[in-house]
Amino acid sequence: MTQARVDRALTGLHRRLSALGTMLLVLSGGLVVGGVVIPADPGPPQPAYGSLSPSDPVRLEVPRLKVRAPIVPIQVTNAVLDPPADVLDVGWWAASAKPGSGEGSTVIAGHTVHTGGGSLDDLPEVKRNDVIDVVTERGTMRYAVMRRKIYDKEALAREAAGVFGQDHGNGRLVLISCTDWDGAAYESNVVVYAAPLGKVRGSGDSHDGRTRGDSVRAAS
Amino acid sequence: MSHVRRRGLQAGALLSTAAVLSLTAGPALAADTVSQASATALRVTVASTPTDSGSYTATNDGTKETTTGTNSPAVTALGGQSFVQAGTLAQDATATVRNKSGHSAACAGLAGDGATAVAAGDGACLTPGQNLQLDAAHVDLSNLQIVQSDLLMGLDQQLQNALAPVIGPLTDALNQALTTALSSADLGVFLDLGAVQSQCTAGPGTASGDAQIVDASAYAQFQGTRIDLVSLPVHPAPNTKVVTGLGDVTQAILDALNSEFTTAIDGQLGALGGAIDQAAVLAAALQQVSDQLGPLEDNVLDITLNKQSRASKDQITVTALDLSVLPVASGFGVDLLGAQIGESACGPSGRVTVATPTPTPTATPTTVPTSVPAGLESADDASGGLGTGGSAALIGLLALSAGAGVASYRRAMNRT
Numbered sequence: 042m043t044q045a046r047v048d049r050a051l052t053g054l055h056r057r058l059s060a061l062g063t064m065l066l067v068l069s070g071g072l073v074v075g076g077v078v079i080p081a082d083p084g085p086p087q088p089a090y091g092s093l094s095p096s097d098p099v100r101l102e103v104p105r106l107k108v109r110a111p112i113v114p115i116q117v118t119n120a121v122l123d124p125p126a127d128v129l130d131v132g133w134w135a136a137s138a139k140p141g142s143g144e145g146s147t148v149i150a151g152h153t154v155h156t157g158g159g160s161l162d163d164l165p166e167v168k169r170n171d172v173i174d175v176v177t178e179r180g181t182m183r184y185a186v187m188r189r190k191i192y193d194k195e196a197l198a199r200e201a202a203g204v205f206g207q208d209h210g211n212g213r214l215v216l217i218s219c220t221d222w223d224g225a226a227y228e229s230n231v232v233v234y235a236a237p238l239g240k241v242r243g244s245g246d247s248h249d250g251r252t253r254g255d256s257v258r259a260a261s
Numbered sequence: 262m263s264h265v266r267r268r269g270l271q272a273g274a275l276l277s278t279a280a281v282l283s284l285t286a287g288p289a290l291a292a293d294t295v296s297q298a299s300a301t302a303l304r305v306t307v308a309s310t311p312t313d314s315g316s317y318t319a320t321n322d323g324t325k326e327t328t329t330g331t332n333s334p335a336v337t338a339l340g341g342q343s344f345v346q347a348g349t350l351a352q353d354a355t356a357t358v359r360n361k362s363g364h365s366a367a368c369a370g371l372a373g374d375g376a377t378a379v380a381a382g383d384g385a386c387l388t389p390g391q392n393l394q395l396d397a398a399h400v401d402l403s404n405l406q407i408v409q410s411d412l413l414m415g416l417d418q419q420l421q422n423a424l425a426p427v428i429g430p431l432t433d434a435l436n437q438a439l440t441t442a443l444s445s446a447d448l449g450v451f452l453d454l455g456a457v458q459s460q461c462t463a464g465p466g467t468a469s470g471d472a473q474i475v476d477a478s479a480y481a482q483f484q485g486t487r488i489d490l491v492s493l494p495v496h497p498a499p500n501t502k503v504v505t506g507l508g509d510v511t512q513a514i515l516d517a518l519n520s521e522f523t524t525a526i527d528g529q530l531g532a533l534g535g536a537i538d539q540a541a542v543l544a545a546a547l548q549q550v551s552d553q554l555g556p557l558e559d560n561v562l563d564i565t566l567n568k569q570s571r572a573s574k575d576q577i578t579v580t581a582l583d584l585s586v587l588p589v590a591s592g593f594g595v596d597l598l599g600a601q602i603g604e605s606a607c608g609p610s611g612r613v614t615v616a617t618p619t620p621t622p623t624a625t626p627t628t629v630p631t632s633v634p635a636g637l638e639s640a641d642d643a644s645g646g647l648g649t650g651g652s653a654a655l656i657g658l659l660a661l662s663a664g665a666g667v668a669s670y671r672r673a674m675n676r677t
Contacts, residue, residue, distance in 0.1 A: 117628050117629075117630045120628060120629070120630055120631045120632060121630060121631075121632045121633075121634065122630035122632070122633045123633075123634060124633070124634075124635045128637060128640050134630070136628075150633050150635050151635060152635050152636070152637055153635060153636050153637070154636075154637045154638075154639060154640050155636070155637065155638045155639065156638065156639040156640065157640075158639075158640040159637065159640070161635070194632065197631065197632070197633065198631035198632060201629045201630060201631040202629050205629045205630055206629055217633050217635060218633075218635045218636070219633075219634070219635040219636025220636075222636070225638075226636065226638075227635075227636030230633050230635065
């Protein structure tokens with residue numbers, strides 16, 4: 042008798058749970074269907090980019106080229122801007138504008154290595170409107186490629202004020218490397234000018250390009 | 262390879278820059294001469310062999326005066342010449358700076374014994390003492406001769422016919438008389454002077470000079486007799502030319518021969534009585550000698566007084582007396598002689614350059630790079646390679662290894 046009561050009670054509980062489960066399943070399906078048919082109000086649109094307080098750059102990312110290169114500050118010595126000795130790094134001319142600045146140009150130089158392995162080996166391959174990110178400790182500054190220009194060495198020296206001058210530029214990014222291998226040396230510089238789009242939203246976390254082990258080109 | 266080339270280019274650029282900077286800074290670092298002067302008391306050239314009293318020079322670089330040579334030369338130092346054997350030489354120069362401008366002065370000259378030399382800058386640098394004789398030339402008359410044919414050409418035909426029987430002995434007698442008259446003759450040309458000197462001064466944009474010839478003349482001496490040729494002006498204008506010949510000397514020689522020739526002609530023609538015009542023969546003989554002396558009657562001495570030359574408006578060279586014995590005299594055994602007495606040179610002058618002080622920068626200008634050597638032949642050319650991240654990872658691995666080592670050490674210690 043007692044065993045029969047217990048069996049009945051369990052059977053009743055099972056039926057109730059099954060009914061509840063079926064009901065929840067039906068409710069979920071209804072909500073899904075309702076959500077598709079009657080989408081919820083997305084609210085006011087958010088701007089794609091924000092403003093970035095000028096900050097020292099720590100990493101360069103060029104998605105088309107699959108470049109993620111740490112940035113180290115470099116200086117001009119005797120009118121020569123020498124990229125970092127480590128060909129995997131790129132150098133930010135520390136006297137140029139910081140990313141996020143509305144004035145001047147952020148100048149970043151990186152090596153092109155004839156046999157491969159340089160941080161900016163493929164810089165001539167960037168296209169107009171390609172995205173370039175410069176990561177800082179305060180966020181990521183995004184740029185859009187506007188144009189690419191080849192200067193022979195004499196032309197670069199002649200037009201240096203226009204290329205690197207800090208009295209103009211409106212916060213643009215200037216990427217520079219070498220091109221025109223003549224069998225013994227590079228004869229020209231390739232310069233990519235990119236206009237600032239702004240800070241990538243949600244990129245305000247601290248980034249440290251030196252400790253994430255991403256000092257290699259993703260493609261290599 | 263490319264890396265080495267790039268480094269080489271950079272080193273070259275640095276060296277070039279340093280060279281350019283050093284060249285640019287060179288004039289500022291090396292002291293420029295801002296004033297200078299020199300003086301030479303006497304320069305003599307005999308038969309193309311020069312000798313002089315040496316030059317005394319003074320230069321000033323804006324900080325100090327530097328002199329070379331001697332300003333108290335001795336006549337005895339001039340060897341190999343007989344032009345001057347005594348006297349007082351003076352040569353002095355000074356180079357100074359006043360109000361950051363270079364100024365210079367010099368004086369040079371020659372006077373007789375007893376003269377007093379005065380330092381440059383006080384105008385004349387010699388006060389005359391005794392007069393001095395300078396031996397300019399000695400004329401050799403031994404080549405004069407009577408030529409028989411020439412002698413007859415000076416006579417009319419009738420006289421020539423009359424002389425024909427005795428023309429040989431007559432010519433010999435005339436040549437003998439010539440030798441007798443001139444064998445002991447000493448014909449010299451001299452300068453007699455109290456003092457001859459020049460001086461000059463120079464400063465920024467200007468230079469001037471002058472010369473004084475005190476109690477000076479040229480004369481010849483024949484058989485102990487002085488024959489004045491020309492007196493020299495005391496204050497000659499710049500580049501005053503004086504030329505003189507020995508016309509008066511020629512006449513003296515003919516006068517000396519006149520009696521000797523008369524005696525010789527009378528000795529040869531006296532027996533012929535009035536049949537021969539002896540005066541005509543004498544005149545013909547003298548004329549022949551005169552013709553031979555003809556070159557000496559023209560210019561023999563060429564003298565320029567207060568000779569001045571300017572290389573620029575602030576530079577001048579003054580020679581008080583520039584003498585040369587002209588080549589025409591060389592036919593009489595005269596050594597060609599050139600002499601410059603009292604040569605002073607002043608200038609050019611400059612200004613003391615003051616180093617431009619380095620301006621205090623008000624703001625550090627941004628030096629725009631003109632070169633970006635961002636190309637390498639291979640990654641091996643770079644000094645790096647691990648990458649900053651790789652380096653950090655390596656450091657992390659090292660730290661991890663060190664930690665593991667410490668932990669192992671501590672476990673080992675605990676077992677004991």
